[in-house]
Amino acid sequence: IVRAHAGAIRVKSAPDQGTSITILLPAAESAPEPSAPVPGLVGAWRGSGTLLVVDDEPAIREVASRMLEAIGFDVMTAAGGREALRIYRERGRDIVGVVLDLAMPEMDGAEALRELRRIDPGVRVFISTGYDDEEIARRIDDPMLAGVLHKPYDLARLALHLHRALDPWRGARSGPEPP
Numbered sequence: 001i002v003r004a005h006a007g008a009i010r011v012k013s014a015p016d017q018g019t020s021i022t023i024l025l026p027a028a029e030s031a032p033e034p035s036a037p038v039p040g041l042v043g044a045w046r047g048s049g050t051l052l053v054v055d056d057e058p059a060i061r062e063v064a065s066r067m068l069e070a071i072g073f074d075v076m077t078a079a080g081g082r083e084a085l086r087i088y089r090e091r092g093r094d095i096v097g098v099v100l101d102l103a104m105p106e107m108d109g110a111e112a113l114r115e116l117r118r119i120d121p122g123v124r125v126f127i128s129t130g131y132d133d134e135e136i137a138r139r140i141d142d143p144m145l146a147g148v149l150h151k152p153y154d155l156a157r158l159a160l161h162l163h164r165a166l167d168p169w170r171g172a173r174s175g176p177e178p179p
Helices: 058-070 081-094 109-119 133-139 155-169
Strands: 008-014 018-024 050-054 074-078 095-101 125-129 147-150
Touching (some): 050 058, 058 074, 058 095, 058 155, 074 081, 081 095, 081 109, 095 155, 109 125, 147 155
Parallel strands (some): 050 074, 050 095, 095 125, 125 147
Antiparallel strands (some): 008 018
């Protein structure tokens, strides 16, 4: 993430003295523009079905779950790629989409996405990440990707991405074949 933002990491370590880690990020040239509101979408649009949220950070899973439930989805969660694959193999027919963190230990999002495609080539996957678009493009080569949710995301943006990606496909899903 630091590299994706043109930053650097400095590490100083000495026996019996500890370790100091300094993260350097470039200063912004101007204040960030506030994201434009999405008028009326959160109240007007309701999602349906079950989404699988995959993230190694418990707080992110919890916040994402609450946001998704607030707009009408049922939510299952997984703490990593391997757990997500197990859940998808067992319950894939019930899952309308997967919100998948890109940076996770053991099995990262790119590898989990490839395995999900082997189970169900039509699975709708949203990559959830703090990386910029260039880093995402470097790590993910999937023309079927349903969308990218840049962290931190708010309820309005989350609803907009899901609405755009899921509504055109309603009813077109058959799910994976049983294992």
